[in-house]
Amino acid sequence: MKKDFLTLLDLSSEEMHALLERASELKSGKDSSACPLIGKSIGLMFDKTSTRTRISFQTGIYQLGAQAIYINTKDMQLGRGETIEDTARVLARYLHGIVIRTYAHSTIEKLAANAGIPVINGLTDLHHPCQALADMLTVKEKKGRLRDVRLAYVGDGNNVANSLLEAALLTGMDLVLACPHGYEPDKKIYEKVLSGGGKVKIVTDPREAVKDADVLYTDTWISMGQEREVERRKKIFKEYQINRKLLSLAKPDAIVMHCLPAHRGEEITDDVIDSPQSVVIDQAENRLHTQKALLEMLVK
Numbered sequence: 001m002k003k004d005f006l007t008l009l010d011l012s013s014e015e016m017h018a019l020l021e022r023a024s025e026l027k028s029g030k031d032s033s034a035c036p037l038i039g040k041s042i043g044l045m046f047d048k049t050s051t052r053t054r055i056s057f058q059t060g061i062y063q064l065g066a067q068a069i070y071i072n073t074k075d076m077q078l079g080r081g082e083t084i085e086d087t088a089r090v091l092a093r094y095l096h097g098i099v100i101r102t103y104a105h106s107t108i109e110k111l112a113a114n115a116g117i118p119v120i121n122g123l124t125d126l127h128h129p130c131q132a133l134a135d136m137l138t139v140k141e142k143k144g145r146l147r148d149v150r151l152a153y154v155g156d157g158n159n160v161a162n163s164l165l166e167a168a169l170l171t172g173m174d175l176v177l178a179c180p181h182g183y184e185p186d187k188k189i190y191e192k193v194l195s196g197g198g199k200v201k202i203v204t205d206p207r208e209a210v211k212d213a214d215v216l217y218t219d220t221w222i223s224m225g226q227e228r229e230v231e232r233r234k235k236i237f238k239e240y241q242i243n244r245k246l247l248s249l250a251k252p253d254a255i256v257m258h259c260l261p262a263h264r265g266e267e268i269t270d271d272v273i274d275s276p277q278s279v280v281i282d283q284a285e286n287r288l289h290t291q292k293a294l295l296e297m298l299v300k
């Protein structure tokens with residue numbers, strides 16, 4: 001049966017650890033002959049802009065021996081009223097997998113339910129699981145482990161935060177999120193993680209979250225699709241900035257992460273994102289290696 005990757009919890013803890021191992025192996029370059037997807041075609045359907053997700057998938061797919069077909073959904077008949085269900089059924093006759101970036105999470109659920117090929121979530125308003133895979137590889141590389149690493153997420157309880165919550169459940173990481181009231185992560189996801197034994201906590205004070213943290217993580221205050229809320233959000237999140245002062249409360253060897261793109265001077269300052277403690281470029285590189293391991297696992 002085909003397997004989709006719509007949220008991080010589509011993987012078991014064992015599968016995720018195996019995937020991270022494989023990603024490290026692929027990254028080391030020792031297995032450069034592996035072209036498991038030779039002759040295959042993977043569609044990349046994007047409703048939103050992207051630098052990392054699109055280009056790391058395109059490159060990774062090529063490196064695995066397959067071709068990537070980039071599809072700006074504006075150019076598809078979807079825009080003229082063809083349903084997502086019919087689109088899914090047809091694309092499954094041509095392609096061997098689909099990566100999709102869209103708004104409503106229900107869109108990818110519909111796509112996955114109607115396409116007999118693996119569907120990979122390249123970001124929805126609710127989840128960003130490919131990002132969390134790269135994040136976990138980065139933390140593992142820098143800290144030597146995932147279990148009990150204290151990760152403080154500061155800012156909006158958005159798609160990135162929701163996927164980090166699920167990562168905490170799969171890894172045993174200790175996750176504290178500092179979010180303003182009303183901007184917490186998805187309640188259902190949080191409760192599921194908590195009831196599954198995840199060591200997760202939500203606070204409002206960023207200083208409380210980052211105290212003794214091994215990892216500080218932030219993301220934009222204004223996600224794609226929220227452009228009309230810019231001014232309001234900038235006021236609400238003003239105190240949720242990773243700057244030198246906040247960083248000084250974390251462990252001295254703490255690393256700083258950001259999924260990028262960064263809005264310098266808003267959620268993070270230049271001196272922090274450009275400091276030796278910042279690992280954001282390694283984190284972006286790891287998108288490539290983890291997604292290659294994911295494609296190897298899912299695409300048959």
Ligand code: CP
Pocket residue numbers: 049050051052053054123131259260261
């Ligand atoms: N982090 C991330 O998903 O970046 P892009 O929006 O550039 O793909």
Ligand code: NVA
Pocket residue numbers: 123158159160219220222223224259260261
């Ligand atoms: N939360 C951000 C992540 C971008 C990679 C967004 O959805 O725009």
